[in-house]
């Protein structure tokens with residue numbers, strides 16, 4: 544029989560499941576072997592947070608068991624007698640449609656079994672279907688004719704603890720390693736604005752950390768982190784979310800993974816790097832398309848070209864061999880012609896820097912459909 548259903552944010556599933564396993568085990572140990580649970584449907588809800596409305600996935604948890612009966616009596620509630628409060632607290636036990644009689648909010652802790660009024664922390668409300676009575680904890684044994692009233696006490700506790708799962712501050716991400724989507728994207732945008740996007744490959748090349756690692760350091764509050772996020776960065780976060788949410792489907796797994804992760808506004812720690820990369824992806828996709836000029840071969844093979852003006856596109860480390868390390872330098876000239884030069888000495892200039900060189904044409908080749916003039920013996924000139 545379904546006793547009760549409650550919902551938790553799905554990211555809590557694992558920890559709640561672990562706690563439920565313990566509770567069910569404890570319930571069985573104290574004479575409630577019928578209690579069990581199962582996960583049900585999920586749904587996405589919008590909830591309010593300090594950072595504005597936030598989409599969160601919730602999952603149902605169904606608690607199954609029998610109505611708690613001992614002999615002819617069924618437990619309805621535990622009434623916690625008020626000490627410093629104006630009224631008693633009533634902890635009903637789910638699994639019964641029976642309404643509690645009025646008056647328990649102001650019940651004085653009187654035990655209907657021994658008919659005494661001594662100070663009690665709580666009384667248990669039982670019914671035989673006809674009348675409802677309140678019995679003190681120590682009288683439960685006597686009244687119900689069972690050796691160990693722990694079963695019934697524990698059963699009441701079981702449901703009270705389950706209620707506390709729901710009452711927990713649901714969106715306190717700290718312990719659960721959850722982060723707000725918008726925060727990750729804003730910090731990523733700030734990082735890209737300051738130092739450019741650093742992929743894993745680029746981090747290996749230049750030494751240092753990736754944009755994803757940097758974002759994680761900031762969000763986890765590690766020492767030495769603390770980037771300033773501007774309005775412009777937050778705007779990029781919004782644009783990135785819009786970009787991924789407005790698409791039904793992308794043509795690659797990478798972007799579809801981000802699309803799926805962005806169905807809610809909270810992100811697990813392990814997905815931060817992937818989400819952090821979404822900003823640059825959106826920025827590139829939304830950037831006005833530059834008209835790319837077609838690349839043509841320059842000069843003749845073996846010709847010495849004098850006074851070439853080249854813009855460094857990028858440097859690719861090719862690895863090291865018998866003769867040491869080698870680096871592929873890719874350039875363009877102002878007409879859009881592509882050049883390449885492999886050398887053992889990495890040029891110490893930034894991408895986008897313009898240089899003047901004399902160089903010899905080693906080869907004319909096509910690389911991925913682009914005509915490329917391969918240079919050798921390049922020499923920087925003033």
Ligand SMILES: [Zn+2]
Pocket residue numbers: 654655656657658659678679681682
């Ligand atoms: Zn009593």
